[in-house]
Amino acid sequence: MDLDALILARLQFAFTIGFHIIFPAFTIGLASFLAVLEGLWLITKQARFRNLYLFWVKIFALSFGMGVVSGVVMSYEFGANWSEFSAATGSVIGPLLAYEVLTAFFLEASFLGIMLFGWKRVGPGLHFFSTCMVALGTLVSAFWILAANSWMQTPQGFAIAADGTMVATDFAQVIFNPSLPSRLVHMVLAAYLTTAMVVGGASAFAMLKKRATAESGTALRMAVLMVAVTAPLQILAGHESGVVAHEYQPAKVAALEGWWTTGPQPTILFAWPDEAQGRNHLEIGIPGAGSWVNVGDATAELEGLDAFAPEERPPVFITFWAFRIMVAMGLVMLAIGWSGAVLWLTKRLDGASLYHRAVMWAAPSGFIAVLAGWVTAEVGRQPWVVHGVMRTADAVSPVAAGAVAASLLAFLIVYAIVFTAGAIYILRLMAKGPATEETPPESDQPPGTPLPAALREA
Amino acid sequence: MFGGELPLIWAILIATAVFLYVALDGFDLGVGILFPFAKDPRQRDQMQQAIAPVWDGNETWLVLGGGGLFAAFPKAYAVIMPALYLPIILMLLALIFRGVAFEFRHHGRNSGKKFWTAAFAGGSIGAAVAQGLVLGGFIQGIKVEDGRFAGGPLDWLTPFSLMVAAALVAGYALLGAAWLVFKTQGELFDASARWIKQLAVLVALAMGAVSLATLGVDPRVTARWGVSMTTVDWAAFLPLAILPIGAVGLCFIIWRGVWEKQHLLAYLCAVGLFLIGYIGLAVSLWPYIVPFAMTPADAAAADNALSLMLWGTVPMLPIILGYTAYVYWIFRAKVTEDGAYH
Numbered sequence: 190m191d192l193d194a195l196i197l198a199r200l201q202f203a204f205t206i207g208f209h210i211i212f213p214a215f216t217i218g219l220a221s222f223l224a225v226l227e228g229l230w231l232i233t234k235q236a237r238f239r240n241l242y243l244f245w246v247k248i249f250a251l252s253f254g255m256g257v258v259s260g261v262v263m264s265y266e267f268g269a270n271w272s273e274f275s276a277a278t279g280s281v282i283g284p285l286l287a288y289e290v291l292t293a294f295f296l297e298a299s300f301l302g303i304m305l306f307g308w309k310r311v312g313p314g315l316h317f318f319s320t321c322m323v324a325l326g327t328l329v330s331a332f333w334i335l336a337a338n339s340w341m342q343t344p345q346g347f348a349i350a351a352d353g354t355m356v357a358t359d360f361a362q363v364i365f366n367p368s369l370p371s372r373l374v375h376m377v378l379a380a381y382l383t384t385a386m387v388v389g390g391a392s393a394f395a396m397l398k399k400r401a402t403a404e405s406g407t408a409l410r411m412a413v414l415m416v417a418v419t420a421p422l423q424i425l426a427g428h429e430s431g432v433v434a435h436e437y438q439p440a441k442v443a444a445l446e447g448w449w450t451t452g453p454q455p456t457i458l459f460a461w462p463d464e465a466q467g468r469n470h471l472e473i474g475i476p477g478a479g480s481w482v483n484v485g486d487a488t489a490e491l492e493g494l495d496a497f498a499p500e501e502r503p504p505v506f507i508t509f510w511a512f513r514i515m516v517a518m519g520l521v522m523l524a525i526g527w528s529g530a531v532l533w534l535t536k537r538l539d540g541a542s543l544y545h546r547a548v549m550w551a552a553p554s555g556f557i558a559v560l561a562g563w564v565t566a567e568v569g570r571q572p573w574v575v576h577g578v579m580r581t582a583d584a585v586s587p588v589a590a591g592a593v594a595a596s597l598l599a600f601l602i603v604y605a606i607v608f609t610a611g612a613i614y615i616l617r618l619m620a621k622g623p624a625t626e627e628t629p630p631e632s633d634q635p636p637g638t639p640l641p642a643a644l645r646e647a
Numbered sequence: 648m649f650g651g652e653l654p655l656i657w658a659i660l661i662a663t664a665v666f667l668y669v670a671l672d673g674f675d676l677g678v679g680i681l682f683p684f685a686k687d688p689r690q691r692d693q694m695q696q697a698i699a700p701v702w703d704g705n706e707t708w709l710v711l712g713g714g715g716l717f718a719a720f721p722k723a724y725a726v727i728m729p730a731l732y733l734p735i736i737l738m739l740l741a742l743i744f745r746g747v748a749f750e751f752r753h754h755g756r757n758s759g760k761k762f763w764t765a766a767f768a769g770g771s772i773g774a775a776v777a778q779g780l781v782l783g784g785f786i787q788g789i790k791v792e793d794g795r796f797a798g799g800p801l802d803w804l805t806p807f808s809l810m811v812a813a814a815l816v817a818g819y820a821l822l823g824a825a826w827l828v829f830k831t832q833g834e835l836f837d838a839s840a841r842w843i844k845q846l847a848v849l850v851a852l853a854m855g856a857v858s859l860a861t862l863g864v865d866p867r868v869t870a871r872w873g874v875s876m877t878t879v880d881w882a883a884f885l886p887l888a889i890l891p892i893g894a895v896g897l898c899f900i901i902w903r904g905v906w907e908k909q910h911l912l913a914y915l916c917a918v919g920l921f922l923i924g925y926i927g928l929a930v931s932l933w934p935y936i937v938p939f940a941m942t943p944a945d946a947a948a949a950d951n952a953l954s955l956m957l958w959g960t961v962p963m964l965p966i967i968l969g970y971t972a973y974v975y976w977i978f979r980a981k982v983t984e985d986g987a988y989h
Contacts, residue, residue, distance in 0.1 A: 280951075298706070
């Protein structure tokens with residue numbers, strides 16, 4: 190396989206999965222949020238929870254649709270672009286993906302129909318049950334996909350068969366591989382944070398525009414509570430994930446920390462990694478802090494990139510900066526969460542327009558953190574597709590570079606059209622904000638149907 | 648347990664999933680194919696609402712088909728996907744357009760709404776064409792060397808695959824029209840009934856043409872059916888003759904207006920037609936999972952992987968079918984003419 194086809198296939202995969210992950214990251218959290226809202230409405234009978242549910246379910250419908258269609262792409266792209274990987278690992282991680290379809294996708298897709306179109310058709314209890322099933326489906330799906338991806342980071346429980354393919358020797362070890370627990374927690378918390386930041390940002394926007402309703406105030410408080418509690422937990426989960434990575438993928442950690450030489454390691458705040466010269470420019474760091482964070486001893490000698498041959502190292506610049514962007518976003522969210530909690534406790538949250546502005550501008554921070562985090566994890570795993578076992582260069586399909594280039598171009602154009610339109614529709618809904626009398630669907634029309642059918646054009 | 652039977656069991660399970668996909672997503676793709684023939688926006692709204700609550704579940708069978716093939720037959724998956732690379736990508740892109748159009752049509756304003764209306768029709772037609780090209784490229788055989796795809800990027804593009812694509816578009820449109828007869832009333836019902844009559848004739852011709860052409864793709868297929876250009880081996884053909892006779896019979900009763908007794912019957916007959924085509928295909932290609940290069944046993948995942956998945960599938964499949972049926976039952980009512988359900 191020539192180099193061009195490999196680079197094109199990698200670009201295409203990064204592009205399509207990068208776009209895809211935005212939607213699950215949002216809908217995992219949003220589905221749980223909707224389940225909480227509907228539950229609160231059923232228990233308290235307060236209309237604001239119902240109004241919030243009916244408002245956010247419109248945004249959920251749009252986002253979930255985009256997540257589904259960009260996700261179908263993934264289940265075919267493994268074979269289309271990475272057939273050598275598929276043939277080699279099918280017996281090990283194939284069953285994990287099959288279980289994802291069987292236990293999560295059908296659950297989500299079927300109960301989504303009732304959730305979106307069954308408001309008047311089923312009782313409130315069954316409708317709530319459907320929302321819960323959709324939320325459960327998103328979490329079960331996250332479990333299986335994180336299990337498969339974590340196995341690629343920290344593979345175990347397999348052997349190489351006579352024909353060169355991998356076979357599982359112990360599926361419990363494959364599924365519950367060392368990096369699964371910390372990475373699963375890290376991803377689910379990331380999804381909850383992402384959603385809370387969007388909900389908070391949209392509510393803050395409504396309050397700034399003086400279109401605030403009781404609903405916006407309630408949603409902002411729910412978001413602040415979620416972020417204030419989850420952001421610190423996320424920092425701990427991220428730390429734990431880093432400790433596991435340090436044990437199993439030391440080259441990745443050396444790259445994301447920007448450590449070139451083995452020794453007591455600093456925590457680098459800023460640097461310009463230079464891969465050609467094998468050192469950092471303009472480095473500002475805290476000596477010993479890196480060793481202390483990773484193993485609890487500031488003088489501990491930790492491996493730098495010099496411990497690995499150049500062809501065994503991940504791309505340092507991307508990994509280093511993606512990690513820093515993720516951490517920076519995490520700190521932004523922590524600041525938003527805790528300052529919001531202080532304002533709330535001192536009863537100043539409703540009038541704090543400067544804070545509202547900050548929350549609004551910070552709304553995409555969860556998305557940025559999720560993307561940067563996945564870039565850190567996946568680029569940091571290079572040059573391996575299955576860490577230490579199979580190289581990315583050996584995983585690619587025997588497809589001509591021209592075909593991959595054509596498909597990459599088509600994906601770029603289609604995604605630009607579809608996801609720009611989707612973003613516009615979602616932002617339009619958010620700009621309108623939840624109404625005090627959010628009307629339930631008169632019929633079983635899709636949520637978001639703006640006018641009675643007879644009045645619509647086109 | 649199950650031992651050497653596992654690849655065969657899984658071949659049957661994957662084939663079942665693909666058939667369920669065709670029978671279910673076939674009707675909602677078909678409704679999209681018929682979108683340009685609707686009289687006005689109100690009819691288009693009714694058409695979309697006849698499928699909106701269930702399309703996502705229907706499309707999940709496609710994910711099971713792809714994911715299941717990866718998991719159960721990784722070596723076949725690793726050959727088929729690169730071989731049919733461009734039509735697979737076309738299918739995925741087309742499905743994106745039509746999938747988002749369900750929601751986007753209601754959010755777009757004037758030009759936006761027109762665009763997503765066209766995207767829904769275009770995406771449905773594109774997905775059906777792409778699936779036809781995939782099927783055609785698959786039937787005519789894939790060049791495999793040393794367990795890898797060894798052909799060119801346009802191997803799938805032949806007059807045969809184009810013919811299969813046209814036939815599949817007609818077939819999905821028939822399923823769609825039959826579904827609309829089941830789910831709608833008034834003017835749209837009458838229009839759908841007319842479409843069915845025309846499509847029944849078209850599908851009969853298309854199936855006949857594809858069947859005859861399939862006989863020519865490989866000598867093994869010709870021998871299996873006992874039918875060639877010049878001779879008929881009656882001993883081989885007679886037991887199989889029930890398939891073409893059944894297909895002609897079903898087309899005839901669909902054309903005669905089978906829905907007049909019960910509105911669901913046209914759809915069931917159309918599914919029966921697809922089933923006959925599917926069985927015919929299985930007869931032609933048996934025992935290959937990659938024609939004419941790999942059998943299920945050649946392409947199968949390790950036994951422990953197949954067995955682990957079977958232990959999950961045995962309880963999960965009835966549960967999935969159960970709640971899928973339940974969702975269909977909840978939305979069993981006909982769409983009203985103002986676009987809402989009763």
